[in-house]
Amino acid sequence: MAYEQYEDRIRLKKQTIEQVDRTSPFCDFIYYESSITLGLRLAARVLKPEKPGYIVAGTHGWHMGIRGFQPMDQPLADNKYLRIEVDMRGRPHSEGEADCNGWELYDIIDAIEYVRIHYAEYIVDPDIVYFEAGSGGGGNALSIVGKFPDTFAAATSLCGISDYALWYNQDAVGEFRDELDVWIGCSPTANPMAYRSRSGLETVGNLCTPLYIVHGESDIRVPSEHSRRFAAKAAKAGKSRLVRYRELPGVGAQSHWDHASSEMMGLIASESEENRRSHRLLVHLPASGTLTVAGYVFTRSFSLVLDSIDKVATLEYDMDKGMFELFCELECDYTLTVGGERFIRKAILV
Numbered sequence: 001m002a003y004e005q006y007e008d009r010i011r012l013k014k015q016t017i018e019q020v021d022r023t024s025p026f027c028d029f030i031y032y033e034s035s036i037t038l039g040l041r042l043a044a045r046v047l048k049p050e051k052p053g054y055i056v057a058g059t060h061g062w063h064m065g066i067r068g069f070q071p072m073d074q075p076l077a078d079n080k081y082l083r084i085e086v087d088m089r090g091r092p093h094s095e096g097e098a099d100c101n102g103w104e105l106y107d108i109i110d111a112i113e114y115v116r117i118h119y120a121e122y123i124v125d126p127d128i129v130y131f132e133a134g135s136g137g138g139g140n141a142l143s144i145v146g147k148f149p150d151t152f153a154a155a156t157s158l159c160g161i162s163d164y165a166l167w168y169n170q171d172a173v174g175e176f177r178d179e180l181d182v183w184i185g186c187s188p189t190a191n192p193m194a195y196r197s198r199s200g201l202e203t204v205g206n207l208c209t210p211l212y213i214v215h216g217e218s219d220i221r222v223p224s225e226h227s228r229r230f231a232a233k234a235a236k237a238g239k240s241r242l243v244r245y246r247e248l249p250g251v252g253a254q255s256h257w258d259h260a261s262s263e264m265m266g267l268i269a270s271e272s273e274e275n276r277r278s279h280r281l282l283v284h285l286p287a288s289g290t291l292t293v294a295g296y297v298f299t300r301s302f303s304l305v306l307d308s309i310d311k312v313a314t315l316e317y318d319m320d321k322g323m324f325e326l327f328c329e330l331e332c333d334y335t336l337t338v339g340g341e342r343f344i345r346k347a348i349l350v
Contacts, residue, residue: 014092019043022069026050026076029069032114034089034096036106043093044111045069047076047083048122054153054276055115055129056081057108062136062176065092081130082122086111088140090183100164100183101143101198102295102309108144109151109298130276134158135222135256139200142230145211146203148298149291154210154279156272157200159222159256162230164188165195170223185310193330194310197294201226202312204233206291208283212275213245214268216252216260224252246271288318293326293334302338306347313347 019041022029026048034040045066060066066087076083088107090098098104108131116126131152133141138160145155161167164180165188171177181187188195196202211234215227224247231245246268251260285299295309301319304326313328324336328347336343 022071024069024071025073027070027072030114030118032110034103034107035110035113036103037089037096040089040096041094042089042096042107042110043087044114045085045087046115046119047072047079047081047085048119049080049082050075051080052122052124053081054124054280055084055112055126056276057084057086057112057129057131058133059086059088059108059137059140060091061134062139062179064136065094068093082115082119084108084111084115098179098183099309100180101140101147101200105140105144105147108140109148125280127282128153128280130154130156132156132158132272134160136161138222139164141211142200142213143198143203143294145209146200146206146292147294147296149206149208150283150285150299152209153281153283154212154275156212156214156275157227158214158268159216159219159252160200160213160226161222162201162226163195163199165192165199166226166229167222168195175221191310193312197310197312199294201230201233202294203292204230204239205237206297207234207237207239207242208285209242210275210279210283211243212272213243214248214272215245216248216256216258217250218259219252219256220254221256244271244275287320289316291315291317302336304337305335307333 019031028046031041031043034042066085086108087093088104089096112129129152131141138157141155141157142160142162168177168180168188184194213227215224217224231243234243248264252258291297293304293313293315296305311332313326316325326334326347327350332347334345334347
């Protein structure tokens with residue numbers, strides 16, 4: 001079944017094989033270095049198209065990592081994209097520690113930069129990049145479009161988590177709490193802001209990327225409430241034109257796609273592709289406005305990094321006037337990078 005890779009059925013143990021790039025005509029398994037955590041080696045699987053195409057990045061299910069190297073002498077059926085499957089930090093093939101939508105999201109950005117350089121002959125336009133992922137990866141999708149608001153031309157979230165505190169409390173059997181306690185470092189009761197900073201629901205107002213969201217109505221492992229809340233908050237923020245939400249009636253149980261027909265799965269693939277095909281231009285951040293900074297925010301014009309990825313702040317900015325003011329509920333230092341210069345400042349306490 002399409003999107004089976006997000007069902008979380010295969011949980012790989014930490015791999016101890018030598019970190020050597022492996023290549024074949026249409027599939028490579030590569031290692032690259034984090035630009036955020038120097039010396040950290042990360043892995044990705046690269047699926048090459050028969051003809052040059054656009055870049056589509058994606059991640060794996062919550063407990064999972066990417067598949068190992070599988071030589072391919074023929075292109076993936078119907079694939080028109082250079083696809084990057086990123087094994088984020090702490091996962092089976094990569095070094096480091098997972099941090100649930102913290103710096104692990106930058107592993108995706110680094111993978112994109114890597115293929116822009118090393119796979120240029122497979123890319124139509126290196127500036128037009130898409131994101132698609134499901135389950136844990138769907139949660140990555142909802143967060144990454146808020147933390148990198150003008151990076152992706154379009155994105156797809158399949159059965160994604162939008163609120164990690166809510167998900168923690170919905171986990172009746174403790175299937176996900178054990179990782180959340182470690183990856184975030186606490187429970188949502190102990191530090192609600194740390195959970196807000198990981199959640200795409202927190203940064204909905206930053207949305208500039210056209211986003212296609214799909215969820216099964218009766219999904220147990222990631223309840224459809226996550227996508228419903230995201231879509232509703234986007235509408236309240238005036239972002240309805242950017243969000244298309246499809247809920248599949250009667251679909252989902254312990255498996256995200258339980259009771260889904262082949263026609264339904266085909267519809268998802270078709271509509272996700274339409275979201276990409278309809279958006280072949282860069283998205284643009286307004287010259288002035290307000291952004292929610294959940295640990296950090298990176299735009300093509302400036303970046304702002306808080307002194308902890310567990311913190312959330314509000315940025316008011318006007319690029320034409322060179323004005324950047326940050327407000328936070330907690331004492332917070334931050335680093336602003338703009339115009340090639342770095343400034344270390346303190347947030348205004350509110």
